[in-house]
Amino acid sequence: MILAVDAMGGDNAPDCVIGGIRYALKKNKDLTFLLFGNEPVVRPFLEKYKIDPKVYTFVHTEDAVPPDEKPGIAVRTRRKSSMWLAIDAVKKGQADAVVSAGNTGALMAFSKVILGTLPAIHRPALLALIPTRKGECVGLDLGANAVCDARNLVEFAVMGEVYCRIVMKKSVPVVGFLNIGSEKTKGRDEIRQAAQILEESPSDTRRFYGYVEADGVGKDAVDVVVCDGFSGNVLIKAIEGTARLVVRLFKDFRSGGILGFFSFVLAVPLLLFLKKKMDPRRYNGAMLIGLKGISIKSHGGTDAVGYANAIGVAVETVKYDLLGQITENLKNVKFPDVTESGEKASAEQAKD
Amino acid sequence: MILAVDAMGGDNAPDCVIGGIRYALKKNKDLTFLLFGNEPVVRPFLEKYKIDPKVYTFVHTEDAVPPDEKPGIAVRTRRKSSMWLAIDAVKKGQADAVVSAGNTGALMAFSKVILGTLPAIHRPALLALIPTRKGECVGLDLGANAVCDARNLVEFAVMGEVYCRIVMKKSVPVVGFLNIGSEKTKGRDEIRQAAQILEESPSDTRRFYGYVEADGVGKDAVDVVVCDGFSGNVLIKAIEGTARLVVRLFKDFRSGGILGFFSFVLAVPLLLFLKKKMDPRRYNGAMLIGLKGISIKSHGGTDAVGYANAIGVAVETVKYDLLGQITENLKNVKFPDVTESGEKASAEQAKD
Numbered sequence: 001m002i003l004a005v006d007a008m009g010g011d012n013a014p015d016c017v018i019g020g021i022r023y024a025l026k027k028n029k030d031l032t033f034l035l036f037g038n039e040p041v042v043r044p045f046l047e048k049y050k051i052d053p054k055v056y057t058f059v060h061t062e063d064a065v066p067p068d069e070k071p072g073i074a075v076r077t078r079r080k081s082s083m084w085l086a087i088d089a090v091k092k093g094q095a096d097a098v099v100s101a102g103n104t105g106a107l108m109a110f111s112k113v114i115l116g117t118l119p120a121i122h123r124p125a126l127l128a129l130i131p132t133r134k135g136e137c138v139g140l141d142l143g144a145n146a147v148c149d150a151r152n153l154v155e156f157a158v159m160g161e162v163y164c165r166i167v168m169k170k171s172v173p174v175v176g177f178l179n180i181g182s183e184k185t186k187g188r189d190e191i192r193q194a195a196q197i198l199e200e201s202p203s204d205t206r207r208f209y210g211y212v213e214a215d216g217v218g219k220d221a222v223d224v225v226v227c228d229g230f231s232g233n234v235l236i237k238a239i240e241g242t243a244r245l246v247v248r249l250f251k252d253f254r255s256g257g258i259l260g261f262f263s264f265v266l267a268v269p270l271l272l273f274l275k276k277k278m279d280p281r282r283y284n285g286a287m288l289i290g291l292k293g294i295s296i297k298s299h300g301g302t303d304a305v306g307y308a309n310a311i312g313v314a315v316e317t318v319k320y321d322l323l324g325q326i327t328e329n330l331k332n333v334k335f336p337d338v339t340e341s342g343e344k345a346s347a348e349q350a351k352d
Numbered sequence: 353m354i355l356a357v358d359a360m361g362g363d364n365a366p367d368c369v370i371g372g373i374r375y376a377l378k379k380n381k382d383l384t385f386l387l388f389g390n391e392p393v394v395r396p397f398l399e400k401y402k403i404d405p406k407v408y409t410f411v412h413t414e415d416a417v418p419p420d421e422k423p424g425i426a427v428r429t430r431r432k433s434s435m436w437l438a439i440d441a442v443k444k445g446q447a448d449a450v451v452s453a454g455n456t457g458a459l460m461a462f463s464k465v466i467l468g469t470l471p472a473i474h475r476p477a478l479l480a481l482i483p484t485r486k487g488e489c490v491g492l493d494l495g496a497n498a499v500c501d502a503r504n505l506v507e508f509a510v511m512g513e514v515y516c517r518i519v520m521k522k523s524v525p526v527v528g529f530l531n532i533g534s535e536k537t538k539g540r541d542e543i544r545q546a547a548q549i550l551e552e553s554p555s556d557t558r559r560f561y562g563y564v565e566a567d568g569v570g571k572d573a574v575d576v577v578v579c580d581g582f583s584g585n586v587l588i589k590a591i592e593g594t595a596r597l598v599v600r601l602f603k604d605f606r607s608g609g610i611l612g613f614f615s616f617v618l619a620v621p622l623l624l625f626l627k628k629k630m631d632p633r634r635y636n637g638a639m640l641i642g643l644k645g646i647s648i649k650s651h652g653g654t655d656a657v658g659y660a661n662a663i664g665v666a667v668e669t670v671k672y673d674l675l676g677q678i679t680e681n682l683k684n685v686k687f688p689d690v691t692e693s694g695e696k697a698s699a700e701q702a703k704d
Contacts, residue, residue, distance in 0.1 A: 068535035105537075133600055143532055146540045180495055180585040183420035185457075188498045188582060214586045215593030218600075230540060231586045233532040234566045234579075238590035241567030246598045248485055248570075249629060277601060 001030060003314055004086040004095035007037030008064035009102020011301045017101065018045035020298075020307025025055060027308070028315060034095050036082035038062055061085055064102075067300065071105035075113055083107060087114045090293045097294035097314040099285075101307065107297055108144050108288060115293035118323060120330045123148070124290030125156045126229065126297060127163060129283050130236060131243075134220045138164045138173075141229040142236050142286060148228035150193035153177065154333060157198055159289045160224035161206045162325045167316055170223050176209035176216075178227035178235065186211060194226075201333045214238070247275060281306035285313030290326070294318055353382060355666055356438040356447035359389030360416035361454020363653045369453065370397035372650075372659025377407060379660070380667060386447050388434040390414055413437055416454075419652065423457035427465055435459060439466045442645045449646035449666040451637075453659065459649055460496050460640060467645035470675060472682045475500070476642030477508045478581065478649060479515060481635050482588060483595075486572045490516045490525075493581040494588050494638060500580035502545035505529065506685060509550055511641045512576035513558045514677045519668055522575050528561035528568075530579035530587065538563060546578075553685040566590070599627060633658030637665030642678070646670055 005021065007014045014037060025031060033056040035042065042058070063081040065074050078084055083102050089095040091114050100107050108124065117124055125141035138160045145152065157175050164173040177195055179187040184195075191211070198208050212222050214235055227235065276282070284306035288295040294317050298310035357373065359366045366389060373385060385408040387394065394410070415433040417426050430436055435454050441447040443466050452459050460476070469476055477493035490512045497504065509527050516525035529547055531539040536547075543563070550560050564574050566587055579587065628634070636658035640647040646669050650662035 068537060070537045104533075131597075133597055133604070146532065178586065180498065180582055180589075181456075185420060185422045214589035215596070217590070218593045218597035227586075230532055231583055234530065234583045234586045235590050237532075237566035238569070238587050239594045241570045242591045242594035243598065244567070245483075245485055245570035246595065252485070 001315060001318055002032050002034060002095045003311060004034045004036065004089040004098040005311075006083045006086040006098070006100035006102055007035050007042045008082040009100040009107075009300075010298065010307070011067070011101075012303060013101060014042045014045050015048075016302055016304050016307045018042065018049050018051060019304025020302075020311060021051060021056075022049040023304055023308030024311040024315075025051075027312070031311070031315070032056065034059065034086070034089050036061060036086045036089075038064065038082070059085060065106045067103050069103060069106060071103075071109035074103065074106040075109050078106070078110075084110050084114070087111055087293075087295060090295070091115055096318045097296060099296045099298060099307075099310055099314050101298035101300050101302060101310070104143060104297055104300070107295065111288050111291050111293070111295040115291040115295065117290055118292055119327055121155050121159070121290040121326070123152050123155070124288045125152075125159065126232070126286045127160060127289045128236065128286035130217060130225070130239060131277060131283060132218050132220045136168075136283070137217055137220070137222060138168065138224045139217075139232055139236060140224075140226060140289065141232050142227075143229045143233035144288065145229040147230070148190060150190045150197060151335060153190060153194035153226055153228070154197050154335070155290065155330065157194070157224065157226045158206075158329050158333060159326050160226055161203075162322060162329050163287075163289060164223050165205060166320045166322055166325055168223075172205060172207055173223040174207045174209050174221075175224040175226065176212035176222040178217075178225050178231055179211035179213065182211050182213065184210075190228075197333065197335060203329075203332055205329070281309060283309075285310030287313060287317055289322075292323065294322075353667060353670055354384050354386060354447045355663065356386045356388065356441040356450040357663075358435045358438040358450070358452035358454055359387050359394045360434040361452040361459075361652075362650065362659070363419070363453075364655060365453060366394045366397050367400075368654060368656050368659045370394065370401050370403060371656025372654075372663060373403060373408075374401040375656055375660030376663040376667075377403075379664070383663075383667070384408065386411065386438070386441050388413060388438045388441075390416065390434075411437060417458045419455050421455060421458060423455075423461035426455065426458040427461045430458070430462075436462050436466070439463055439645075439647060442647070443467055448670045449648060451648045451650060451659075451662050451666050453650035453652050453654060453662070456495060456649055456652070459647065463640050463643050463645070463647040467643040467647065469642055470644055471679055473507050473511070473642040473678070475504050475507070476640045477504075477511065478584070478638045479512060479641045480588065480638035482569060482577070482591060483629060483635060484570050484572045488520075488635070489569055489572070489574060490520065490576045491569075491579070491584060491588060492576075492641065493579060493584050495581045495585035496640065497581040499582070500542060502542045502549060503687060505542060505546035505578055505580070506549050506687070507642065507682065509546070509576065509578045510558075510681050510685060511678050512578055513555075514674060514681050515639075515641060516575050517557060518672045518674055518677060520575075524557060524559055525575040526559045526561050526573075527576040527578065528564035528574040530566065530569075530577050530583055531563035532565065534563050534565065536562075542580075549685065549687060555681075555684055557681070633661060635661075637662030639665060639669055641674075644675065646674075 127140035479492035
């Protein structure tokens with residue numbers, strides 16, 4: 001399997017990127033890499049981590065996408081950047097998937113322009129796993145589209161369901177829309193419309209749950225939580241932040257007298273368990289799902305361990321025919337002619 | 353101080369309501385209550401909790417707002433409900449504030465219709481405290497308005513700042529908008545416009561932080577986090593849900609062999625600390641801020657302890673001249689003529 005890697009993307013790049021490659025190679029010796037980046041900058045890290053020159057091909061480029069550049073500008077001006085070239089390698093069939101920890105908006109825009117979206121998908125979504133009590137839940141969109149309409153949400157639901165069934169091996173995933181209440185009248189118009197479309201499109205391979213609230217995700221209420229990219233980003237970061245806060249509070253508690261100290265020392269196994277279970281690095285590697293190619297986004301601030309997990313997500317996703325399954329499953333969804341307006345959607349329903 | 357209480361609102365009403373009143377009376381003997389509800393239903397709980405008849409006046413009504421009724425319908429048809437009458441008592445000057453654990457949308461709509469919004473405020477917001485590492489952070493809107501424009505967000509920012517300064521005694525609160533990245537180009541149009549308005553309206557009593565991500569809230573990045581009601585609801589519920597998940601994971605861990613068991617037993621003080629720190633009941637009592645009167649929403653699923661905290665929030669808020677301060681502070685904000693369109697806001701800026 002050949003992975004294209006943007007060596008310049010990420011707050012700690014290229015250190016975390018090359019360190020991540022070393023970890024990934026320990027797990028999977030069959031991997032080879034197409035590395036894109038500024039060679040004089042990256043070379044010292046290839047030496048630091050003693051990466052065997054046989055497992056990679058280096059493609060030098062001096063351009064890289066700045067982390068805060070607007071996607072629209074990047075698309076016009078960064079066609080020689082490490083990120084653009086890495087994605088282009090997938091399009092050209094030189095690599096099976098691309099991994100980058102760079103500017104999310106640019107990665108999204110480049111991937112759409114270069115790879116194109118799947119037939120029947122209007123907007124790709126960021127998909128990742130969210131830790132829950134019993135395991136994990138597929139979440140999407142976690143940050144690609146700040147604003148979404150009903151059709152986008154339904155497409156996300158089907159993509160999430162397919163990912164959950166094929167990659168995570170759940171036979172009939174339970175799918176719900178993130179909302180601010182469980183009653184039918186709650187939330188935003190586009191969510192209510194999306195719920196109606198999914199309800200009217202029953203499927204043997206999906207159980208539609210309805211609305212799930214943010215505190216239901218950790219309780220394993222659903223296998224797939226579907227949301228717009230803004231709410232999804234708030235959801236995943238609030239979960240990560242609270243898990244870190246709790247660990248932090250435990251450490252602060254240590255100073256609470258001698259009893260606190262002993263209690264803390266003896267709780268270390270628990271703390272390690274918690275850290276492992278909720279470690280954001282463990283859940284690193286979000287897929288841009290909905291494209292004609294596999295594009296994986298690593299968290300910008302991750303380290304080598306987290307980057308290796310993002311590479312792992314790429315490997316898992318390449319193994320399966322996800323893309324064909326998505327198109328197939330969307331055929332069973334009954335979209336109204338227009339989903340932008342509530343009135344039209346209701347009119348469609350009245351006709352049925 | 354006289355509080356109007358909707359005895360019928362809440363999943364566990366009237367038990368949690370009357371139980372909450374008993375707890376609140378233990379803390380504050382000067383409270384008296386105007387109770388609204390179905391007397392044959394509520395009476396047994398007044399006896400169960402041995403509430404002194406001298407501390408309350410009962411107003412009987414048979415109507416109550418169902419938890420999932422649409423606010424628009426409730427406003428037209430529930431004018432004799434316990435919730436409506438309780439809010440109306442504040443309007444009539446019979447009570448200093450109202451507390452309800454009932455239908456949030458209806459409470460919001462009733463409060464707006466009956467009490468009216470403050471001059472210069474277009475939409476009231478749900479404000480509550482969010483636990484952080486060092487203390488707590490004021491969050492708003494946490495669920496009142498699923499969709500907001502730039503002007504709403506700026507009004508929320510000023511209201512949150514005033515609340516933080518007056519009730520929480522921070523001299524110069526740090527105020528930030530919840531967003532999905534810290535760069536200026538991130539997020540939704542209305543957030544970028546709101547940030548621009550606040551940046552162009554400097555104040556001695558506020559430090560504008562810019563954008564805060566959901567994982568920055570627990571790290572005390574800001575004193576006030578401002579968001580639309582949908583994202584805010586996701587934020588608060590994800591934090592509560594994750595805190596509960598962590599406690600749950602600790603309990604699950606107990607079954608992990610003898611070492612796990614001892615580790616768990618010895619970690620009990622830590623666990624109690626965590627539960628106390630992150631207890632959603634402790635943070636119960638959201639204020640509908642922006643109205644010409646004080647209206648407090650208790651979480652629908654709370655118990656007596658949580659309800660007593662909601663009563664406590666009412667008491668704290670009544671003590672201060674919040675409402676006058678909000679109007680005063682909004683005078684310093686330079687709103688463009690139109691905030692709905694990004695083009696117009698930019699044109700305004702170009703003129704300056």
